[in-house]
Amino acid sequence: MQAYRAALLRFDDQHRPLYDPDGLLVTAPDEWGVHTVRAAGAYGALIEQFPGLGVHDWRDRLIAPGFVDMHVHYPQTDVIGSPADGLLPWLEHYTFPHEARFSDPAYACGVAAFFFDELQRHGVTTALTFATSHPASVTAAFEAAQARGLRFITGKVLQDRNSPDGVRDETEQSLIDSETLLQRWHGVDRLGYAITPRFAPSCTPAQLRGAGELAARYPATWIQSHVAENRDEVRWAHELFPEAGSYLGVYGDFGLLRQRAVYAHCIHLSEDDRALMQRSGAVAAVCPTSNLFLGSGFFDYLAADAAGMGYGLASDVGGGTSFSPFKTMLAAYFVGREGQTKPGLSLQPSQLWWQHTAGAAHALGLKGVVGNLQPGNEADFVVLNPEATPLLARRTQQADSLEELLFALIVLGDERVVTQTFSAGLKAQALNRT
The missing domain is CATH 3.20.20.140 (Metal-dependent hydrolases)
Structure with a gap:
């Protein structure tokens, strides 16, 4: 198992965002060796279910589903x-x-x-x-x-x-x-x-x-x-x-x-x-x-x-x-x-x-497979830095809602925001931006 502590974004079945400012994402390999999401939610509510599990502490980051590009x-x-x-x-x-x-x-x-x-x-x-x-x-x-x-x-x-x-x-x-x-x-x-x-x-x-x-x-x-x-x-x-x-x-x-x-x-x-x-x-x-x-x-x-x-x-x-x-x-x-x-x-x-x-x-017909971080989804996710540039940091520090935070990232963000990308739980070696 792998566990990550960070702000956490995912979605419910009505397309509404679910957001935990202090969240926990736990992944583990399935029978084919593909890491899937085992748990996602508030850190305080979940951590006791995983005693002794080491946690990657990224509390200054946002974990979100990996992006899906439908046509390129x-x-x-x-x-x-x-x-x-x-x-x-x-x-x-x-x-x-x-x-x-x-x-x-x-x-x-x-x-x-x-x-x-x-x-x-x-x-x-x-x-x-x-x-x-x-x-x-x-x-x-x-x-x-x-x-x-x-x-x-x-x-x-x-x-x-x-x-x-x-x-x-x-x-x-x-x-x-x-x-x-x-x-x-x-x-x-x-x-x-x-x-x-x-x-x-x-x-x-x-x-x-x-x-x-x-x-x-x-x-x-x-x-x-x-x-x-x-x-x-x-x-x-x-x-x-x-x-x-x-x-x-x-x-x-x-x-x-x-x-x-x-x-x-x-x-x-x-x-x-x-x-x-x-x-x-x-x-x-x-x-x-x-x-x-x-x-x-x-x-x-x-x-x-x-x-x-x-x-x-x-x-x-x-x-x-x-x-x-x-x-x-x-x-x-x-x-x-x-x-x-x-x-x-x-x-x-x-x-x-x-x-x-x-x-x-x-x-794409892949609901429940990718694009989300609910349990059962494949562990495709990105680790985002809301303070990747000086202007973005200044704006996100003043955001007082999830919508303001996400919009600041949309308007001011670029690839510098993406510090790590994980595909099925595997980290892309080309990134590792701090």
Whole structure:
């Protein structure tokens, strides 16, 4: 067993924060050797249940669930911050040329190693990630995540049309490669496979149909793609699939809307689209820094909540501008203020935090597994320093509520706040900031 004394944040089943200013977190390995939470709560109420247990004393720190990133592109690590007029020019000029390099396994391994170190440096312990159309990119990512003990999901990108040489794949072989990778990696350690059409305009009907058949044969896998990010993209999808009821409906027509289906962006959806998301169990990955950077639009929280559709937060690197969950939560706050059916929504800091931890885990179908620090959850957590910078220290010392403390961290925090990251109870060696 391991025990940690610090301020402690977690969430109940109604999405409400549970906070112990002087808390105790106790972890121990399960039958597979993965550390899980055995107890979490007030130090004074729990410590007598564990006589003689040594305790790591971090009373000047905050322990919180590890962050969950619902949508990120590891091959785009090196195109973050590239200027463009919008989504489609950005893909043409930066993303596709760079992704073509991932046919080289050695290059893919080098980027994957940097990417996962960066995730852990920012406190991200679970990620649903795009690779490229090259099988070598998928293998490199799984191997790097496995070596770090991360809970991680990815898959080979499917794109057999409207894509340049170097990233365009061949329909039949792309589906064979996807199934081969799925059978090799899904369910190994903490890894999962995602069937990954890049987006409907990059896939022929035959490839989408094959993806849907894979999804039906392997219901425990994930599905990930993009939808309704940009108005030009929406018009393009309508031109390519005129028989579909909507851009989102294209995926439904091919059996790609179900539980564990995650669609990035979901900005330009109709009321009917949101109802379809709710009925099917598909969820949205909200990518506020990317949407603001590319000028794509705003995710409508009020409309999503009215429809009852699920969602969680995502960085969307490299369209997204930071690996930092703090930057993502702050951007989501701006989106809430500006981009709603009725502008002026003020998302509570604890709501934003929930969207990037327990809420994102719930949306991924991993409720009770990651994203929270309730007993039974895997011991993915971050140790945060509320005084990591002089300005942050000055502000947090004056916080007189949990919401003020969390909002100060969101507004003023960055990776310097993350002093240690634990994945399934194992500490990332690259951190250890004091």
